[in-house]
Amino acid sequence: VIAEKYARKELLNLPRRIRFDVPRDVINLGVGDPDFNQPKFVAEELAKAVLEGYTHYSFGGDPEFKREIARYYEKFGVKINPESQVILTSGAIGALFRVMAALINPGDQVVIPDPAFTGYISRIVFFGGEVVRAPMRKLMDGSFKPNIESIRRAVTDRTKLIIICNPDNPTGCMYTRSELEELVEIAAEKDALILSDEIYVEFAWKNRHVTLMEIPEARERTIIVMSFSKTFAWTGLRVGFIITSPEIAEIIRRVPIGVSPIPTPIQRAAIAMLRRGWKFVDEMKREYEKRIDFAVKRLNEIPGFKCPRPEATFYLFPDISGTKMSSEEYARKLAKEAKVLVSPGSRYGSMGEGHIRIALVKPINVLEEAINRIEKFNKEILK
Numbered sequence: 001v002i003a004e005k006y007a008r009k010e011l012l013n014l015p016r017r018i019r020f021d022v023p024r025d026v027i028n029l030g031v032g033d034p035d036f037n038q039p040k041f042v043a044e045e046l047a048k049a050v051l052e053g054y055t056h057y058s059f060g061g062d063p064e065f066k067r068e069i070a071r072y073y074e075k076f077g078v079k080i081n082p083e084s085q086v087i088l089t090s091g092a093i094g095a096l097f098r099v100m101a102a103l104i105n106p107g108d109q110v111v112i113p114d115p116a117f118t119g120y121i122s123r124i125v126f127f128g129g130e131v132v133r134a135p136m137r138k139l140m141d142g143s144f145k146p147n148i149e150s151i152r153r154a155v156t157d158r159t160k161l162i163i164i165c166n167p168d169n170p171t172g173c174m175y176t177r178s179e180l181e182e183l184v185e186i187a188a189e190k191d192a193l194i195l196s197d198e199i200y201v202e203f204a205w206k207n208r209h210v211t212l213m214e215i216p217e218a219r220e221r222t223i224i225v226m227s228f229s230k231t232f233a234w235t236g237l238r239v240g241f242i243i244t245s246p247e248i249a250e251i252i253r254r255v256p257i258g259v260s261p262i263p264t265p266i267q268r269a270a271i272a273m274l275r276r277g278w279k280f281v282d283e284m285k286r287e288y289e290k291r292i293d294f295a296v297k298r299l300n301e302i303p304g305f306k307c308p309r310p311e312a313t314f315y316l317f318p319d320i321s322g323t324k325m326s327s328e329e330y331a332r333k334l335a336k337e338a339k340v341l342v343s344p345g346s347r348y349g350s351m352g353e354g355h356i357r358i359a360l361v362k363p364i365n366v367l368e369e370a371i372n373r374i375e376k377f378n379k380e381i382l383k
C-alpha cells in the first residue's frame, strides 16, 4: 500500500530486489566479484590523499585522473580529450544509469543482445524505454557469438540506442573488427547511438580485443562504458567512467547528479592504480587463465554439461541442457542440495535458457571443491 501510494510508478514495474546472505557453507560462483585483494599501495595512496587534504568537493572530477584515463586509451591507439570526452561515474552501473537518464524518452527503443548482462533492462525500463532483444548466434559446441544480422533485424526507426557488451558477460565472446564496422553502419542507417560496455577489456585471452573507439566512423555515435570493478578487482571502491564524443558528453553531463560521484581520495588512489597497477592485473590474468584451464576441462567431463572455453572474461557459460532441467530449477536445486551458487542462464534472456553462468572468482582449490559437488549432483540427477 505504501509503495503504491508513494513510489514513482516506474519503480513499481521493476522486480523487487532480492537480498540474501550466502551461508558460510555455500560456494558462491554466482556473482562476478573478483576475489583478489588490493596491492598495499592502494591503501597507502588512499590514506595519503586524505592526509593531504583531498577531501573536498570534486565537481567535474579530478583533472589528473581524467588525463590518466586518456593516457590509458593511447594503448588502443585512441586519442581522447580528457576534459571534453571523459565522465567519471560510480562504477559501470552509475554510467549506465546516467546514459539512460540522458537519452531515453518514453517509447524509445533500445536493442540489446539475448543473452545479455541483466543490468541494462531495469535502467531502460525505468526511463520508459522499450527493450528489443536481438538473439545471439548459438553454435553446436554450446558457445555464443555476436549476431549482427539479428541486430539489423531488431532496429527500427524508433531505435535510439544499441547496446553491446564486448567482451561479453555472460557468454565470454568478443566482436571482431568487421562485426563492429557492420554494427556502426546499421546504427548510422537508423541514426542510432551505440553503447559499448567494455568493462572486461583486459580479460581477452587469445585474440586482441577491439574497442569500438578504434573504428573511426563509430566515434560520433559511440558511448563506451568502463569500470575499475573487474580490471582492478575494485567492485567495492566504485570507480567507472564514460568515454564518448564531446557532444554526447555534454548531454550526459546535464543529468543533474551534481558533484562527481567518486569520492575525491578514491580518485587519487585510482590515478595510482592506472600508473602502477598493471603488474597486479597481469597476476590476476595468469590466475584466471589457470582457473579457466582447470574448470573447462573438469566441467566437460561431467555428464549433462558442454562447456566451451570463453574467448574473454572469467565466466563460463556451459550448456546444461543434458540435465533436462530448466536453468532456474537447476541453479535452485544446486544451491540447496550441493551448496554451490551459480547464475541461471534464463536470467540473461530466453536464449540463455539451458545454460548456467559460473564466475571463476575463487581460488582453484575452492573451484575444485565446487566442481566435485556439481559432478556429484549431476550424477545423482541423471541416475
Ligand SMILES: Cc1ncc(COP(=O)(O)O)c(C=O)c1O
Binding pocket: 032, 090, 091, 092, 093, 094, 117, 119, 165, 169, 197, 199, 226, 227, 228, 229, 235, 239, 240
Ligand atoms: C557487463 C557488465 N556491466 C556492468 C557491470 C557493473 O559493474 P560496476 O561494478 O562497475 O558497476 C557488470 C558487473 O558485473 C557487468 O558484468
